[in-house]
Amino acid sequence: MDDITRLTASELLTLYRNRQIAPSDVVAALLARIGARDPVVRAWQHIDGDHALAQAAALIPGPDSPLYGVPIGFKDIVDTADLPTTYGSPIYASHRPVKDAVCVSLSRAAGGIVLGKTVTTEFAGRNPGKTAHPLDPARTPGGSSSGSAAAVADGQVFLAIGSQTAGSTIRPAAYCGVYALKPSHGAISFSGMKHLSPRLDAIGLMGRSIADLALFRAALLGVSPVPYVPVSGPLCVGLCRTPYWSRASADVQAAIEQAATRLAASGIEIRQVTYPDAFGDAEELCWEVINFEAARELAWEYAQREHSLSPWARAAIENGRGISLDRHANNLQRLATAEQAFDTLFATVDVLIAPAAGEEAPMGLADTGSPIFNLAFQIAGLPAVSLPFRSGSAGLPIGLQLIGSRYRDRQLLDIAATIEQRLVS
Amino acid sequence: MDDITRLTASELLTLYRNRQIAPSDVVAALLARIGARDPVVRAWQHIDGDHALAQAAALIPGPDSPLYGVPIGFKDIVDTADLPTTYGSPIYASHRPVKDAVCVSLSRAAGGIVLGKTVTTEFAGRNPGKTAHPLDPARTPGGSSSGSAAAVADGQVFLAIGSQTAGSTIRPAAYCGVYALKPSHGAISFSGMKHLSPRLDAIGLMGRSIADLALFRAALLGVSPVPYVPVSGPLCVGLCRTPYWSRASADVQAAIEQAATRLAASGIEIRQVTYPDAFGDAEELCWEVINFEAARELAWEYAQREHSLSPWARAAIENGRGISLDRHANNLQRLATAEQAFDTLFATVDVLIAPAAGEEAPMGLADTGSPIFNLAFQIAGLPAVSLPFRSGSAGLPIGLQLIGSRYRDRQLLDIAATIEQRLVS
Numbered sequence: 001m002d003d004i005t006r007l008t009a010s011e012l013l014t015l016y017r018n019r020q021i022a023p024s025d026v027v028a029a030l031l032a033r034i035g036a037r038d039p040v041v042r043a044w045q046h047i048d049g050d051h052a053l054a055q056a057a058a059l060i061p062g063p064d065s066p067l068y069g070v071p072i073g074f075k076d077i078v079d080t081a082d083l084p085t086t087y088g089s090p091i092y093a094s095h096r097p098v099k100d101a102v103c104v105s106l107s108r109a110a111g112g113i114v115l116g117k118t119v120t121t122e123f124a125g126r127n128p129g130k131t132a133h134p135l136d137p138a139r140t141p142g143g144s145s146s147g148s149a150a151a152v153a154d155g156q157v158f159l160a161i162g163s164q165t166a167g168s169t170i171r172p173a174a175y176c177g178v179y180a181l182k183p184s185h186g187a188i189s190f191s192g193m194k195h196l197s198p199r200l201d202a203i204g205l206m207g208r209s210i211a212d213l214a215l216f217r218a219a220l221l222g223v224s225p226v227p228y229v230p231v232s233g234p235l236c237v238g239l240c241r242t243p244y245w246s247r248a249s250a251d252v253q254a255a256i257e258q259a260a261t262r263l264a265a266s267g268i269e270i271r272q273v274t275y276p277d278a279f280g281d282a283e284e285l286c287w288e289v290i291n292f293e294a295a296r297e298l299a300w301e302y303a304q305r306e307h308s309l310s311p312w313a314r315a316a317i318e319n320g321r322g323i324s325l326d327r328h329a330n331n332l333q334r335l336a337t338a339e340q341a342f343d344t345l346f347a348t349v350d351v352l353i354a355p356a357a358g359e360e361a362p363m364g365l366a367d368t369g370s371p372i373f374n375l376a377f378q379i380a381g382l383p384a385v386s387l388p389f390r391s392g393s394a395g396l397p398i399g400l401q402l403i404g405s406r407y408r409d410r411q412l413l414d415i416a417a418t419i420e421q422r423l424v425s
Numbered sequence: 426m427d428d429i430t431r432l433t434a435s436e437l438l439t440l441y442r443n444r445q446i447a448p449s450d451v452v453a454a455l456l457a458r459i460g461a462r463d464p465v466v467r468a469w470q471h472i473d474g475d476h477a478l479a480q481a482a483a484l485i486p487g488p489d490s491p492l493y494g495v496p497i498g499f500k501d502i503v504d505t506a507d508l509p510t511t512y513g514s515p516i517y518a519s520h521r522p523v524k525d526a527v528c529v530s531l532s533r534a535a536g537g538i539v540l541g542k543t544v545t546t547e548f549a550g551r552n553p554g555k556t557a558h559p560l561d562p563a564r565t566p567g568g569s570s571s572g573s574a575a576a577v578a579d580g581q582v583f584l585a586i587g588s589q590t591a592g593s594t595i596r597p598a599a600y601c602g603v604y605a606l607k608p609s610h611g612a613i614s615f616s617g618m619k620h621l622s623p624r625l626d627a628i629g630l631m632g633r634s635i636a637d638l639a640l641f642r643a644a645l646l647g648v649s650p651v652p653y654v655p656v657s658g659p660l661c662v663g664l665c666r667t668p669y670w671s672r673a674s675a676d677v678q679a680a681i682e683q684a685a686t687r688l689a690a691s692g693i694e695i696r697q698v699t700y701p702d703a704f705g706d707a708e709e710l711c712w713e714v715i716n717f718e719a720a721r722e723l724a725w726e727y728a729q730r731e732h733s734l735s736p737w738a739r740a741a742i743e744n745g746r747g748i749s750l751d752r753h754a755n756n757l758q759r760l761a762t763a764e765q766a767f768d769t770l771f772a773t774v775d776v777l778i779a780p781a782a783g784e785e786a787p788m789g790l791a792d793t794g795s796p797i798f799n800l801a802f803q804i805a806g807l808p809a810v811s812l813p814f815r816s817g818s819a820g821l822p823i824g825l826q827l828i829g830s831r832y833r834d835r836q837l838l839d840i841a842a843t844i845e846q847r848l849v850s
Binding site: 095096097098100102105106109184186187189190191195198199221222223293295296297299300303321325326329330332333336339340343406407408409410 | 520521522523525527530531534609611612614615616620623624646647648718720721722724725728746750751754755757758761764765768831832833834835
């Protein structure tokens with residue numbers, strides 16, 4: 001057998017069905033991998049090997065267990081009753097919730113194994129955690145779902161939960177070369193996860209193939225997985241360079257253009273798409289909404305534990321406290337305008353393609369990189385996928401971002417599978 | 426001094442500022458009132474008098490304490506670190522969260538006193554709690570925010586937090602004769618409250634005047650309160666009978682028509698408003714979304730504690746599990762259509778008026794009444810106010826529902842104050 005830590009979750013499930021391996025062996029293999037790699041990658045905030053092995057031993061297989069025996073990492077903003085939950089903040093160093101988040105309950109119900117808690121930036125904001133990029137530890141893995149992306153990329157876990165308020169799932173997935181789905185806003189429960197900005201926060205799913213994302217999504221919606229269906233009819237793809245194209249590296253620009261060229265050569269219609277801008281500047285809007293809401297979500301931490309907040313968190317809260325209610329009301333209306341503008345755009349294209357991040361993973365661990373290529377799609381509540389596409393001149397992954405029509409997450413995965421097939425063939 | 430338990434929060438604050446009374450005296454008066462009335466009204470799930478008195482004694486007054494010394498009740502779906510939180514379910518009989526919900530933190534930061542936890546229906550759904558109507562204990566106080574409405578109405582607390590997924594704040598407020606604000610969807614944080622249907626759940630505010638609601642709202646947004654400004658220019662009010670007009674009692678119909686007549690006589694333009702229906706049947710849509718989401722939110726409870734769920738909860742979850750992902754995606758799109766349809770409608774009117782509930786509080790405690798007159802506005806995410814208006818033939822309160830333009834909650838309160846003035850003058 002090949003290195004089982006490199007399998008997709010779907011391949012792992014096939015081995016289980018054929019009784020070629022047992023869940024405890026898989027957990028043991030991951031724990032060995034983590035033991036060897038954690039000093040470098042530092043993807044885990046908390047891991048309890050005995051607890052994971054106990055879950056593996058106690059599993060009851062069944063046809064209704066779509067994640068039977070699949071070890072999963074949960075970003076450490078996700079409440080877990082069996083493991084500490086720090087929210088990436090020293091304020092919560094000894095925090096132990098009494099209930100599992102909904103995504104944890106649904107993962108367990110689907111047969112998944114809670115392997116551990118992955119490193120998050122402080123409150124899923126900008127202040128980085130300890131995780132390094134698995135392919136080059138001098139570089140950031142991206143954030144805020146830093147540990148989830150790094151662990152999946154490095155063969156330390158099969159699936160992982162992240163979250164995205166601006167670009168916190170799609171960007172680290174692109175940097176680390178893993179597959180990710182940020183669902184439509186509100187399409188998969190965020191309950192039991194620490195909010196930074198409820199209006200924008202969404203759960204994020206990471207895995208090693210589109211099929212894995214479809215599987216994981218089904219489990220988190222409590223339904224039986226349905227194999228994805230490559231699209232057979234004509235497809236129209238909108239190439240969306242966004243107003244920030246000049247902020248993408250030459251490598252990223254070339255990769256996206258090349259993807260469009262290859263798709264066109266395969267018979268897919270490519271349309272140059274102008275970015276709707278009725279909602280104004282996405283970057284300004286996104287940060288104002290986040291800061292306004294973070295000031296309320298973190299009011300207790302600011303009032304009672306200010307000195308344990310990073311300068312980043314303090315600055316965000318103070319900025320948010322300075323935004324007037326009238327301005328915030330206007331910003332909420334701008335978000336509604338963005339939703340409608342993109343809903344209209346999707347009458348003319350099936351999917352948008354854009355950079356998942358503007359560059360390969362940047363050097364240094366002090367900053368997790370820029371979400372600029374995610375913001376507009378995020379504020380419009382659209383589902384997005386990061387597809388590992390090729391490498392740049394630093395030899396690191398570049399991700400192709402696919403953005404779907406709101407609430408058509410399943411269609412987006414089907415299109416992503418089709419596009420991936422066309423790109424590699 | 427008159428009975429202090431009957432003051433508005435705003436009046437109470439004036440007494441504090443003039444040093445005519447101390448917070449401990451107020452808490453003591455409320456505890457006495459509760460002691461006398463609780464055997465009949467049963468509004469409280471948990472109350473800890475010593476804890477409330479300790480908070481009163483420890484208060485540090487200051488100009489930044491807009492709720493200084495104001496006792497508040499919190500619906501028992503709101504997490505409190507100092508008090509048990511049952512979510513209205515025997516499953517959580519001994520549940521004690523480790524963190525306060527955001528609304529609790531912000532209330533405390535504003536100087537408010539957590540008086541106790543008010544009775545909720547099971548998970549803020551349909552299965553009633555033990556609370557009776559304060560004016561007629563043979564009748565329901567409405568739900569799901571049953572205890573909050575009853576306690577505010579009965580002089581047991583000044584302000585209370587509720588929640589609304591279908592009509593759970595506006596309806597009990599109307600039945601009990603208290604003032605309520607259901608903010609625009611997402612305008613005030615729901616974090617740390619138990620979700621039933623995240624796409625529709627909103628926090629609810631209850632008090633004894635429009636000024637109290639404005640004060641409470643400011644505290645929950647972490648800003649200093651600004652006195653409301655009665656509208657001086659011309660106002661256009663849309664009289665919205667809704668497609669369910671025939672389900673309102675003759676008394677309610679007459680009350681709403683009379684309100685329109687009086688407002689017209691005061692110089693306000695009244696326009697008959699046709700209900701937008703591009704989104705289809707609001708009742709069917711609302712329950713499908715709630716049931717689909719409740720099946721996910723309560724997945725753990727259903728899988729692990731099914732026999733401790735009420736037949737209502739089980740039926741809702743089972744119905745929700747039967748709704749396909751495609752149908753749910755379509756329902757989410759219908760919600761977006763409803764938002765847009767009402768946004769368009771508000772280009773022609775400043776506010777809508779409609780019944781807050783279809784009847785006076787119904788007889789019996791087995792059912793909390795129908796939210797039919799709240800559903801369409803709720804699915805469109807609109808802010809709504811219930812204004813106690815007059816009594817019906819049973820001698821019980823009737824509420825006038827005012828519905829505002831999305832995200833213009835402040836404007837809605839200003840208009841509500843103006844309308845109330847015109848109705849009583």
